[in-house]
Amino acid sequence: MPDDSSLSDRAAQAAAQLRAGDALYAQNRLTEALERYRNALPLVREIADRRVEAAVLHNIGRAQYGLGVKHTALEAFSEAAALRREIGDRAGEAESLNNVAIIHIQQGQHAEAIKYLLRSLEIDTELGNRYGEGVALNNIGEIYRALNRYRDALQYYRQSLSIRHEVGDKRGEAATLNNLGELDLDMGLYDDALDHLLRALSVRREVGDKRGEAMTLFNLSRVNRLSGQSAAALEFGEQALVAVREAGDRWLEADILYQLALFLVEMDRIPDAIMTLERSVTLARVIGHVELEAHRAKLEELRARSP
Known part of the structure; x- marks a missing residue:
């Protein structure tokens, strides 16, 4: 001893x-x-x-x-x-x-996630931990959004945003603003999405949250893509890649590369899409990404279409 x-x-x-x-x-x-x-x-x-x-x-x-x-x-x-x-x-x-x-x-x-979140929320409420409540409420909103229960998601996000603003959790406030922007996208409310995402981007840059910045930049790419603004969409997508590499999140980088490739397919830029997907597949293989096979299948499909 x-x-x-x-x-x-x-x-x-x-x-x-x-x-x-x-x-x-x-x-x-x-x-x-x-x-x-x-x-x-x-x-x-x-x-x-x-x-x-x-x-x-x-x-x-x-x-x-x-x-x-x-x-x-x-x-x-x-x-x-x-x-x-x-x-x-x-x-x-x-x-x-x-x-x-x-x-x-x-x-x-989602069933596993909600079980853990409700336990967490119960503890934080008992302790009067408003910061923790804001976190749990945001994450419950995430589950309801994934289940397409948009009204419930909006309710939890709004509660979370209010608490996070109240306690001065700027990083968390930006995360919830980003999630509200994603919810707006799901509901086709592009102007609202743009507002929430630009607010989120400003705060994330202020606090130096590079990973969060990458996520929000990519969501801004999605808004512009769905609004028919192709040049702006690609610009935001490239900015997202720069930010995610600075953050070092290889999983998110693989996701962004895959989604950018799909966007390039929509623009009929097949050679560029193939190169982007090749980068995504290589990275997904290295990190053991759960969507590796889907990325690989899409790459093979595009190669078959390419002259």
């Missing part, structure tokens, strides 16, 4: 790794941040600081999620949620449960 001085050294080393990881995460240097968090994990386990261990696991999940490695992010968030529940860190448990739910939403597992 390590002596007290050895444990003290381990604690200092862990704290240094965590501080470095947090600083790198704030700079969007996610690969480097992940390495620091992974370095910290065995150290905090050695000193048996379970609260910090749970926080490190959660941060590992955040970095992996930002890098598009969602299956391992889900494992990290799930482990963090279980540990936080075990030690009685209810606010932390709710935070990790929310992130578990987000990944389930993106994987189309």
Whole structure:
């Protein structure tokens, strides 16, 4: 068993790794941040600081999620949620449960996602954690939008937006504005979508949220595409690719490349679409993207059509 001085050294080393990881995460240097968090994990386990261990696991999940490695992010968030529940860190448990739910939403597992979100919302409401309530309400809105229950989605998004504005959660406020823009797109309300998305883009640039900026830029590409503004749509799409590469989210990059390829097909620019799809398929193969086969099938279809 390590002596007290050895444990003290381990604690200092862990704290240094965590501080470095947090600083790198704030700079969007996610690969480097992940390495620091992974370095910290065995150290905090050695000193048996379970609260910090749970926080490190959660941060590992955040970095992996930002890098598009969602299956391992889900494992990290799930482990963090279980540990936080075990030690009685209810606010932390709710935070990790929310992130578990987000990944389930993106994987189309809505029943699983709503289960985690309702548990998270219940905890945050009991604790009076308005920040957490805003997060959970937004994510419930995401589920209802995915299920085409647009009126319910709008209700939850509006509640979330109000709370996030109230508590000064600018990053969260921008996320909900972006989601409202996506909902407007689903309902064919292009002017409303443009308004919500431009507001979201402004805030995301203000807070330095590169991944969020990429998502909103791509949604602006979609608005212009559906409104018949092809040049503007392509310009926003290219801006989205620049932003997502700066963010380092390879999963989102593969999605954006795929959607841009479909847009190029609509413009009858088949050679450009094939090149874009080739990039998407290559990236999807490297990261184990769940839509790899769909991307590959579309590429083969276009190659067959190409002279």
